[in-house]
Amino acid sequence: MTSPELWEKWSAARVRAAHQAPYLATALLALDRVLVTGASGELRRFPADPGWHVYAGVEELARQSVQEVAFWLVHQVTHLLRGHARRCPGGVVEPLPEERQTWNLATDAEINDDLTSDLTPEATTPAHLGLPDGWTAEQYWHALRDSSRRHGHDLPPTTTPGDCGSGCDGLPRPWERDDLPPALSSTTARLTALDTARRIRERLNAQDDVPAGWRRWADQVLEPTVSWCRHLSAMVRHGLTQAAGRVDHTYLRPSRRAAALPGIVLPSLRRPLPSVTVLIDTSGSITETMLAQALAEVTGVLRAMGVGRRLLTVITCDARAYRPQTLTRVSDLRLDGGGGTDLRAGFAAALSTRPRPDLIIAITDGRTPWPHRPPGTRVVVALLDPAGRSPEWARTVHVEGAP
Ligand SMILES: [Zn+2]
Numbered sequence: 417m418t419s420p421e422l423w424e425k426w427s428a429a430r431v432r433a434a435h436q437a438p439y440l441a442t443a444l445l446a447l448d449r450v451l452v453t454g455a456s457g458e459l460r461r462f463p464a465d466p467g468w469h470v471y472a473g474v475e476e477l478a479r480q481s482v483q484e485v486a487f488w489l490v491h492q493v494t495h496l497l498r499g500h501a502r503r504c505p506g507g508v509v510e511p512l513p514e515e516r517q518t519w520n521l522a523t524d525a526e527i528n529d530d531l532t533s534d535l536t537p538e539a540t541t542p543a544h545l546g547l548p549d550g551w552t553a554e555q556y557w558h559a560l561r562d563s564s565r566r567h568g569h570d571l572p573p574t575t576t577p578g579d580c581g582s583g584c585d586g587l588p589r590p591w592e593r594d595d596l597p598p599a600l601s602s603t604t605a606r607l608t609a610l611d612t613a614r615r616i617r618e619r620l621n622a623q624d625d626v627p628a629g630w631r632r633w634a635d636q637v638l639e640p641t642v643s644w645c646r647h648l649s650a651m652v653r654h655g656l657t658q659a660a661g662r663v664d665h666t667y668l669r670p671s672r673r674a675a676a677l678p679g680i681v682l683p684s685l686r687r688p689l690p691s692v693t694v695l696i697d698t699s700g701s702i703t704e705t706m707l708a709q710a711l712a713e714v715t716g717v718l719r720a721m722g723v724g725r726r727l728l729t730v731i732t733c734d735a736r737a738y739r740p741q742t743l744t745r746v747s748d749l750r751l752d753g754g755g756g757t758d759l760r761a762g763f764a765a766a767l768s769t770r771p772r773p774d775l776i777i778a779i780t781d782g783r784t785p786w787p788h789r790p791p792g793t794r795v796v797v798a799l800l801d802p803a804g805r806s807p808e809w810a811r812t813v814h815v816e817g818a819p
Pocket residue numbers: 491495520523524580584
């Protein structure tokens with residue numbers, strides 16, 4: 417096959433993959449293809465790397481059908497979205513070859529029980545491992561390790577050995593190109609994951625079918641640890657907003673009384689919500705995990721405010737404040753920062769926006785100088801690091817799961 421024919425096949429496979437799993441479309445489009453010659457046997461699975469490159473062997477691309485290539489694209493993008501390289505047991509310590517293979521099998525089992533209808537024969541499922549569907553890779557990993565300790569064999573004989581690349585375990589492979597810039601930065605990859613999770617939620621809300629593994633994953637990705645709903649409704653209840661006491665008559669949602677008066681739309685009562693500005697600390701001390709958790713908390717704030725109906729103002733801040741952004745979903749957020757920390761700049765920017773916010777939520781590790789108490793505006797500090805410091809005049813909530 418000529419090069420243009422190969423790329424045509426690649427594109428057809430990607431379209432097919434996006435058709436099979438529409439919620440993965442953005443992620444599939446973000447994959448960057450790298451054509452490799454002379455490593456055919458090792459590239460049967462179109463392995464990826466954590467920089468979102470997919471290595472396509474010329475011979476393999478020519479040999480496999482569009483359907484098979486589509487399967488591997490969905491499979492590899494799943495390794496990347498679910499952070500299997502980051503989750504690899506032992507982390508940065510180099511695992512032994514058999515450990516690497518066990519982790520590959522465990523992650524494949526986590527992925528492939530959701531893809532049963534389109535499986536290629538080489539794909540490992542939990543059934544091949546003699547284990548139930550629906551577990552996490554870590555659970556399969558421990559079960560495989562226990563069984564190999566008890567029975568002495570390395571890998572279940574029912575599985576086909578294969579290599580899903582460093583996208584699965586983080587260890588560089590010989591065919592990988594370290595001269596290529598990552599197709600996605602780690603932050604953009606996080607945003608792509610959040611966007612994918614949001615699409616999964618949308619499909620679920622529309623009663624569309626989404627595999628159980630993806631539903632669980634989306635819940636986990638989008639789950640804030642703080643009950644923003646409780647915090648925001650407490651503010652409204654206690655009359656802390658500038659608009660307190662004012663109750664709007666709105667025609668947006670029909671009143672329940674309307675049922676008794678057919679043909680007449682009555683205004684329903686809606687309490688005004690506080691105007692909220694979120695400050696996100698994007699300084700260099702914020703780790704990738706903290707940032708991901710910060711974004712999940714923003715999702716929680718948006719959800720508490722009524723997703724899609726209200727705009728949230730978000731200001732990212734390191735030693736200086738970046739331009740305020742208004743958004744209805746977290747995937748629209750542009751993240752600027754990476755320098756030193758001074759959230760005072762962020763507070764000054766937030767307080768100069770109009771209308772002035774009733775509430776400022778500062779999501780930070782707390783390693784920042786704090787301003788004086790801003791008059792007339794409530795402040796909630798969401799601390800990403802238990803060792804961080806927050807001022808006495810603010811209400812502090814601890815964000816869990818962001819070491
Ligand atoms: Zn795999």
